[in-house]
Amino acid sequence: MNTTEHIWFSDHITAHLAGELNDDEQSQFQSHLKNCTSCAEEFSQIKRMDDTMRNLFIAPGNDFEQRVISRLRLSDPPRHRLKPIKKIVIAATAAIALGGLGYAGMKYFEYGRFPTAVDADYPLPEKTTLSQPQRTATTEPAENQKIEAKLQHKLPEVHFDKVALEDVISFLRDVSSCDIKVDWRALQAAGITKDKPITVQTRDATFAQVLQKILDQADNGGAKAIFTVKDGAIVITVATTAP
Amino acid sequence: MTDGEESLVIRSRDNADREAFEQLVRQTARSLFAKLFLQIGDAHRAEDLVQETYLRAWQNLSKLSDAKNFRAWLSAIAQAVLVDATRWDSRKKRKGTATKDELKISEAIDPAASPTDSIDRQEQHERLLTILRNLPSEYRDVLTLHYLGGADYQTISRQLGISNGSLRGLLNRGMKLLREQIARPS
Numbered sequence: 001m002n003t004t005e006h007i008w009f010s011d012h013i014t015a016h017l018a019g020e021l022n023d024d025e026q027s028q029f030q031s032h033l034k035n036c037t038s039c040a041e042e043f044s045q046i047k048r049m050d051d052t053m054r055n056l057f058i059a060p061g062n063d064f065e066q067r068v069i070s071r072l073r074l075s076d077p078p079r080h081r082l083k084p085i086k087k088i089v090i091a092a093t094a095a096i097a098l099g100g101l102g103y104a105g106m107k108y109f110e111y112g113r114f115p116t117a118v119d120a121d122y123p124l125p126e127k128t129t130l131s132q133p134q135r136t137a138t139t140e141p142a143e144n145q146k147i148e149a150k151l152q153h154k155l156p157e158v159h160f161d162k163v164a165l166e167d168v169i170s171f172l173r174d175v176s177s178c179d180i181k182v183d184w185r186a187l188q189a190a191g192i193t194k195d196k197p198i199t200v201q202t203r204d205a206t207f208a209q210v211l212q213k214i215l216d217q218a219d220n221g222g223a224k225a226i227f228t229v230k231d232g233a234i235v236i237t238v239a240t241t242a243p
Numbered sequence: 244m245t246d247g248e249e250s251l252v253i254r255s256r257d258n259a260d261r262e263a264f265e266q267l268v269r270q271t272a273r274s275l276f277a278k279l280f281l282q283i284g285d286a287h288r289a290e291d292l293v294q295e296t297y298l299r300a301w302q303n304l305s306k307l308s309d310a311k312n313f314r315a316w317l318s319a320i321a322q323a324v325l326v327d328a329t330r331w332d333s334r335k336k337r338k339g340t341a342t343k344d345e346l347k348i349s350e351a352i353d354p355a356a357s358p359t360d361s362i363d364r365q366e367q368h369e370r371l372l373t374i375l376r377n378l379p380s381e382y383r384d385v386l387t388l389h390y391l392g393g394a395d396y397q398t399i400s401r402q403l404g405i406s407n408g409s410l411r412g413l414l415n416r417g418m419k420l421l422r423e424q425i426a427r428p429s
Contacts (some may be wrong), residue, residue, distance in 0.1 A: 010415060011411055011412055011415050012411060013412045013415055013416075013418075014411065014414040014415045014418055015396070015414070015415075017287060017394065018389070020395070020411075021397045031389045045422060046418050046419070046422065049418055049421060049422045049425070050418070051384075052367070052371070053371070053390040053421075054390065056364065056368045057280070057368075057390055057391050058286040058388055059286075059287060059391065059392065059393025060273070060276055060290060060389070060392070061393065062393075062422055064272065064273060064276065064393070065268060065269045065272050065273065066293055068268055068272050068290075068297060069268055069269070071294055071298075072265070072268065072294075072298060073261070075298055075301060075302065118366055126427075130328075134310070146303060155381070176316060196257075235277060236396070
């Protein structure tokens, strides 16, 4: 065997291990391997190194790009005039789409009503109280069920550090693709302002739990800020307790 | 960057064309993942960071003035995401609680191995990463994309703009370098 053959063999070891040789190359490779002791030794060493690399490092799999894209599809299209959201650190918030483990019961969050409804789209329900859920799952429109499903998804990590309430909600709207409507007039009447600084850190909490934590922190000792699901949107307002 | 890629960036940015952006993700995500994996040594965490990077990129695409700089701009976002995540981890460490991701590193290596084996493997994992980080870039890029990113030859050739023949040579010489360096006493 001549030098060229040895060099050719050496240059094709990793391609062979990766299954990247065509039939002719494979045949040439095997023939050389069988007949050349020194190249067989080199092959053995490279193979051990290749095995080590494959054992130690977990490659992301063939569907990696599709996983990234699927989660990205839950986000809103880019806006050309984004409000600056400062001091926000979010790791993997787009994983709203994942999760699905456990659900503490969104109904807990759905006891509110609209005591000072300012928008004709959100008329006051009759006699809604804290102990009286507005609806049951069986009668929910499909659009609401979609929102509730998103509220169940877990966020691996969320960290807001003194971020204004309005920006926090804008951010959640962006990453969740949920329509989030805020009854600012009702909130402000209860002493909850748009610039209320929010500091929240959670890990593996559901979107619903994160939102409730934010609203709990926004409370100003007066009426309680709540959210509910209505007409395919998350609506944030203040609760009125039963007399 | 190819003309096709530049055109995809422009369509994504100017028309909020989601399909074009998804094509960009297909062309760049594995390379970005491999770089982050090389930096942090944890595949699960690297994937989360990749996800967050594309989310930020998508939302802020209008701020990219020159489409030719897309890859560099994306890398800058990835680094910012990594810094943010590291700050978060540091805070957790200061509080004395290890994060799940930190635990995952050792668990992912071999959950069935004995504690000693696990430590050995973890040390080997760290050592190989260190060697990879210090290889000349032409070898480091192909090795990380292939072994850490799980990319096949066609993908690597396309992403790095090199021929299949060149790739074979680079991978082979890179593996030899790696083998030589791992054989040296640490």
